[in-house]
Amino acid sequence: MKVLVIGSGGREHTIAWRLAQSNLVSEVICVPGNGGTATESKCKNIDPKENADLQFLSFNDVAVTVAKKEKVDFAVIGPEDPLAEGIADALWNAGIPTVGPKAQGAALEASKDLSKVFMKKYGVACAASETFTEKEAALAYVREKGAPIVVKADGLAAGKGVVVAKSLEEAEKAVKDLMDGNAVGEAGKKLVIEEYLQGVEISVLAAVSVTPETAANGKACIKAFLPARDHKRLMEGAQGPNTGGMGAVCPLEDVTAETMAQFEKNILQPTLKGLVAEKMDYRGFIFFGLMITKDGPKALEYNVRLGDPETQAVLPMMDFDFAELCQAIMNGTLDSFEMKWKSGFQVAPVAVSGGYPLKYAKGKVITIAEPVISHAGAKIFIAGAVKDRRTEGQPLVTSGGRVLACSAHGETFREAWGKAYEAMCGVQFEGMFYRRDIGLPGAAESN
Numbered sequence: 001m002k003v004l005v006i007g008s009g010g011r012e013h014t015i016a017w018r019l020a021q022s023n024l025v026s027e028v029i030c031v032p033g034n035g036g037t038a039t040e041s042k043c044k045n046i047d048p049k050e051n052a053d054l055q056f057l058s059f060n061d062v063a064v065t066v067a068k069k070e071k072v073d074f075a076v077i078g079p080e081d082p083l084a085e086g087i088a089d090a091l092w093n094a095g096i097p098t099v100g101p102k103a104q105g106a107a108l109e110a111s112k113d114l115s116k117v118f119m120k121k122y123g124v125a126c127a128a129s130e131t132f133t134e135k136e137a138a139l140a141y142v143r144e145k146g147a148p149i150v151v152k153a154d155g156l157a158a159g160k161g162v163v164v165a166k167s168l169e170e171a172e173k174a175v176k177d178l179m180d181g182n183a184v185g186e187a188g189k190k191l192v193i194e195e196y197l198q199g200v201e202i203s204v205l206a207a208v209s210v211t212p213e214t215a216a217n218g219k220a221c222i223k224a225f226l227p228a229r230d231h232k233r234l235m236e237g238a239q240g241p242n243t244g245g246m247g248a249v250c251p252l253e254d255v256t257a258e259t260m261a262q263f264e265k266n267i268l269q270p271t272l273k274g275l276v277a278e279k280m281d282y283r284g285f286i287f288f289g290l291m292i293t294k295d296g297p298k299a300l301e302y303n304v305r306l307g308d309p310e311t312q313a314v315l316p317m318m319d320f321d322f323a324e325l326c327q328a329i330m331n332g333t334l335d336s337f338e339m340k341w342k343s344g345f346q347v348a349p350v351a352v353s354g355g356y357p358l359k360y361a362k363g364k365v366i367t368i369a370e371p372v373i374s375h376a377g378a379k380i381f382i383a384g385a386v387k388d389r390r391t392e393g394q395p396l397v398t399s400g401g402r403v404l405a406c407s408a409h410g411e412t413f414r415e416a417w418g419k420a421y422e423a424m425c426g427v428q429f430e431g432m433f434y435r436r437d438i439g440l441p442g443a444a445e446s447n
């Protein structure tokens with residue numbers, strides 16, 4: 001089988017790597033891919049910017065055109081933006097089976113208001129909230145509730161749309177900045193203002209197979225993967241500015257079976273009930289952002305895709321064929337698909353460009369000492385790096401803030417941690433920075 005993977009980050013490199021390991025898969029076409037997928041076994045990149053016949057097409061048309069030309073058997077969509085733009089609808093309409101929800105399902109991430117309406121309607125455990133489109137009403141509400149309080153832009157805002165306000169002044173400023181369109185533009189014209197939840201955060205990624213057929217035959221299902229944790233702050237000890245993610249671990253020693261059972265009952269099952277009741281065609285992945293509070297897990301958000309960098313820690317723990325999982329999602333047999341997991345732990349710290357998440361240089365040559373990586377038994381997943389084709393030998397050079405992750409497995413957390421950081425010592429580029437505490441006590445975000 002040939003598979004199309006859409007996206008260019010570390011998540012997509014990991015997805016492509018896992019698909020390429022399947023005996024069912026002969027080739028993985030990555031659009032646009034990155035410097036990691038460029039050299040991964042069985043993988044080939046197609047960059048629309050470098051193809052005259054793709055350059056001026058909409059992204060949905062690019063996906064359909066490549067899928068048809070390459071005769072792919074199915075597609076896997078990495079990021080949320082194309083899903084919100086209906087890439088899954090376009091591909092299914094063109095006869096290409098696709099892993100990733102159609103636009104109706106993708107709206108669960110694209111609109112915070114819609115996702116809260118959905119959660120409340122179907123009894124998903126979550127923070128109390130109200131939605132506002134009028135600034136004065138929003139300000140009156142935060143004054144009435146007081147701080148701490150959480151102010152969220154309704155629309156997709158690349159991680160910049162949420163303010164956890166510790167004081168009333170901060171909350172009022174957030175309301176004004178977001179609603180005046182200064183902070184995140186149109187995305188902030190509607191606000192969700194939410195109860196502040198105290199606890200520690202985790203990410204549960206899951207496979208979803210909900211279609212009118214599975215809804216009718218009772219086979220609609222969501223199957224959760226092992227729990228994982230991202231580390232979003234730049235500095236050790238969960239300090240400094242928010243980033244796209246500085247590293248991930250899977251599974252989590254501090255998450256009990258009881259917590260997972262509560263999650264299943266109070267969050268996962270009501271979500272499934274909602275997807276079925278809303279007659280969604282949702283075949284893909286869902287990511288539950290959870291706060292583990294003293295009253296059990298509460299849903300903070302849905303993402304309609306796999307997490308980045310969680311994927312770099314979760315997918316290597318899979319002891320089953322990822323291509324078979326994709327097929328089960330698409331053909332409605334997920335309910336009888338057995339997910340087996342490796343024992344032990346996976347740790348995946350991320351190396352970023354100096355200055356990230358603000359200003360940082362690009363084009364820095366990356367050197368990777370292969371003997372160090374193989375001694376550690378680690379896998380490097382490339383995120384913001386490309387092959388520099390203008391230079392002799394086509395070296396890997398940085399092209400983004402988050403550059404790569406070193407992902408390693410161990411039977412104990414400590415072993416996995418040691419191997420991942422041993423591998424990190426084999427990577428070098430000018431300005432390289434990484435947190436040394438991924439997965440350690442005190443590293444997780446909590447409040």
Ligand code: AMP
Pocket residue numbers: 127150152162164194195196197198201289300301445
């Ligand atoms: P979201 O995009 O909704 O996941 O929010 C981004 C981040 O803001 C989360 O990862 C949490 O760290 C924080 N956050 C969101 N909602 C709340 C809440 N109700 N209480 C406390 N922190 C929150």
Ligand code: GLY
Pocket residue numbers: 230244245303306307308309310
């Ligand atoms: N790791 C958080 C996200 O993918 O949104």
